[in-house]
Amino acid sequence: MDRPAATVASGRLDPVVLATKALSVWYGSTLALREITIAIPRNKITALIGPSGCGKSTLLRCFNRMNDLIQGARMKGDVTFDGELISGEIDPVVLRRRIGMVFQKPNPFPKSIYNNVAWGARINGYRGDMDDLVERSLRRAALWDEVKNKLHHSGLDLSGGQQQRLCIARTLAVEPEVILMDEPCSALDPISTARVEDLMDDLKNDYTIVIVTHNMQQARRVSDMTACLMLDEAASDGHRTGILAEFSPTDLLFTNPKDPRTEAYITGRIG
Amino acid sequence: MRWPRRPRYLAWLESGVSALLFLCAFVTVLTTIGIVAVLGVQTVGFFRIARIGITDFLFGVVLKPDARPPLFGVVPIFWGTMIVAIGSSMIALPIGLLSAIYLSEYAPRKARAILKPTLELLAGVPTIVYGYFALMLVTPVLRALLEPLGLRVETFNALSACVVVGVMIIPLVSSLSEDVLSSVPRGLREAAYGLGATKFEVSTRVVLPAGLSGVLASFILAISRAVGETMAVVLAAGMRPQITLNPLTSIETMTTYIVQVIGGEASYGTAKYLSLFAVGLSLFAVTLVLNIISGLILRHFREAYQ
Ligand SMILES: Nc1ncnc2c1ncn2[C@@H]1O[C@H](COP(=O)(O)OP(=O)(O)OP(=O)(O)O)[C@@H](O)[C@H]1O
Ligand SMILES: [Mg+2]
Numbered sequence: 377m378d379r380p381a382a383t384v385a386s387g388r389l390d391p392v393v394l395a396t397k398a399l400s401v402w403y404g405s406t407l408a409l410r411e412i413t414i415a416i417p418r419n420k421i422t423a424l425i426g427p428s429g430c431g432k433s434t435l436l437r438c439f440n441r442m443n444d445l446i447q448g449a450r451m452k453g454d455v456t457f458d459g460e461l462i463s464g465e466i467d468p469v470v471l472r473r474r475i476g477m478v479f480q481k482p483n484p485f486p487k488s489i490y491n492n493v494a495w496g497a498r499i500n501g502y503r504g505d506m507d508d509l510v511e512r513s514l515r516r517a518a519l520w521d522e523v524k525n526k527l528h529h530s531g532l533d534l535s536g537g538q539q540q541r542l543c544i545a546r547t548l549a550v551e552p553e554v555i556l557m558d559e560p561c562s563a564l565d566p567i568s569t570a571r572v573e574d575l576m577d578d579l580k581n582d583y584t585i586v587i588v589t590h591n592m593q594q595a596r597r598v599s600d601m602t603a604c605l606m607l608d609e610a611a612s613d614g615h616r617t618g619i620l621a622e623f624s625p626t627d628l629l630f631t632n633p634k635d636p637r638t639e640a641y642i643t644g645r646i647g
Numbered sequence: 648m649r650w651p652r653r654p655r656y657l658a659w660l661e662s663g664v665s666a667l668l669f670l671c672a673f674v675t676v677l678t679t680i681g682i683v684a685v686l687g688v689q690t691v692g693f694f695r696i697a698r699i700g701i702t703d704f705l706f707g708v709v710l711k712p713d714a715r716p717p718l719f720g721v722v723p724i725f726w727g728t729m730i731v732a733i734g735s736s737m738i739a740l741p742i743g744l745l746s747a748i749y750l751s752e753y754a755p756r757k758a759r760a761i762l763k764p765t766l767e768l769l770a771g772v773p774t775i776v777y778g779y780f781a782l783m784l785v786t787p788v789l790r791a792l793l794e795p796l797g798l799r800v801e802t803f804n805a806l807s808a809c810v811v812v813g814v815m816i817i818p819l820v821s822s823l824s825e826d827v828l829s830s831v832p833r834g835l836r837e838a839a840y841g842l843g844a845t846k847f848e849v850s851t852r853v854v855l856p857a858g859l860s861g862v863l864a865s866f867i868l869a870i871s872r873a874v875g876e877t878m879a880v881v882l883a884a885g886m887r888p889q890i891t892l893n894p895l896t897s898i899e900t901m902t903t904y905i906v907q908v909i910g911g912e913a914s915y916g917t918a919k920y921l922s923l924f925a926v927g928l929s930l931f932a933v934t935l936v937l938n939i940i941s942g943l944i945l946r947h948f949r950e951a952y953q
Contacts, residue, residue, distance in 0.1 A: 445840060470843070471843075472840060476842070479837060483838045485857075486835075487856075496843065499844050499848050
């Protein structure tokens with residue numbers, strides 16, 4: 377597998393995996409995010425929090441160029457991945473293999489559990505032992521014991537929480553370097569949520585995770601760094617734009633927020 | 648707290664509405680039963696008067712209702728029907744499916760806004776216009792292309808019928824398939840793109856399998872339409888019942904045979920007149936078989952998303 381120099385060279389890894397510089401995003405003519413500058417650390421979990429509509433999903437989708445699929449979406453500013461510019465003329469298909477994504481609503485393919493996991497690896501030309509890869513990925517996603525006897529049943533026959541872990545397994549099977557998660561637990565019950573959180577903690581050693589969440593406790597529990605986005609109050613035309621209010625280590629942000637808007641948000645006075 | 652009493656007449660109205668709805672649904676069942684009954688009775692009459700056996704009819708390879716004694720083999724016109732159905736499907740299914748994929752996955756919003764209604768407009772053209780189109784345009788073009796190669800193209804020929812019927816049923820395939828493909832949930836596409844799939848992989852390996860049952864249903868509908876098509880085939884392929892593999896000569900299909908009998912001077916009650924019911928019943932059987940096949944296919948290929 378061709379990994380970029382930054383991750384192959386042992387020892388002296390750049391501690392920053394993903395970074396944006398003055399990144400603005402428009403949908404059509406409305407500005408959704410203004411001049412975000414952030415650096416996501418390697419092998420850490422970074423949480424994105426903030427009120428609804430402040431552009432958390434939008435920011436997340438800039439990292440794997442998912443916004444390219446939306447007609448009228450446009451970005452300005454730099455996004456870099458392992459030091460390489462990925463906001464310009466690059467092939468998003470290659471990028472998305474290295475930066476996986478888990479969505480808010482579990483979205484397994486209407487195929488068997490086995491084929492759900494194997495699908496991404498197959499289209500990316502995986503040459504090794506597929507059975508082995510499927511088992512490894514399902515084990516990694518803490519789902520193997522529940523599905524090992526029904527690998528050829530449809531992925532849609534699983535419960536919501538199992539489906540979400542299947543989606544995580546499917547992402548892991550492609551062996552990405554970063555995993556983006558957009559509210560991965562919002563459709564899950566507390567027990568499934570706890571399992572996914574344990575899983576994230578376990579994955580942290582090998583992957584960099586960026587997670588969007590509305591659940592303050594979850595952000596505190598799982599993340600190392602937290603970015604709080606806010607809606608700009610100064611916007612004149614009634615449309616409100618997302619900005620980055622604060623980005624600090626999670627302990628610090630929750631115990632001693634520097635920005636008054638962050639404080640208001642985490643104590644439940646906005647949002 | 649007191650609630651107003653529900654007036655009696657509302658309950659009556661409710662049951663009246665449900666009876667009406669039942670009647671409407673029942674009309675279609677009655678129609679089908681009626682058609683089969685009429686065709687069946689007349690077909691029995693045909694076999695009695697023509698004094699031929701069912702095997703002579705089903706497996707007879709000569710159809711000469713005016714010969715002495717008349718020959719009523721259905722194979723030549725069944726053959727003609729199959730030629731038109733298969734030939735036009737070979738044109739319509741790939742083109743229709745590819746345009747559906749293009750419209751739902753590739754086309755920019757503007758192109759789609761123009762192309763889709765245009766394709767649907769094709770479906771609204773009266774079929775006899777397609778017949779003229781075959782006679783005035785397709786056949787001359789075929790002649791210009793093939794005669795220099797030493798092939799003789801008859802004025803009425805099967806190939807030209809296949810071309811126009813094919814064009815005629817493209818919108819059925821493309822429009823229905825496009826509806827099915829574009830209703831595949833967005834989340835499935837995003838999941839596939841998120842794993843590093845190209846647009847082509849997303850279209851052919853996620854969207855198409857997820858919509859396959861609907862696509863196959865549109866295929867069957869288009870084939871049934873080709874089997875039942877009449878006027879365009881009369882004008883394009885003529886009316887010569889023969890079993891041939893040469894698509895450049897005239898053929899006759901089951902529907903055009905019926906037109907021929909009705910348009911001719913066969914008098915009421917004669918074997919020739921009654922034969923149209925026997926052919927009609929056979930046509931009905933062919934469509935029924937197609938429907939059953941489609942049901943089986945759907946059950947087998949179902950890859951349902953919630
Ligand atoms: N596909 C789209 N087309 C147009 N505008 C969009 C689109 N997606 C998002 N927006 C707009 O961009 C802004 C940010 O949306 P985004 O989905 O990133 O917010 P969010 O922080 O993820 O919100 P939530 O917490 O509710 O998921 C919103 O004002 C939204 O209306
Ligand atoms: Mg969101």
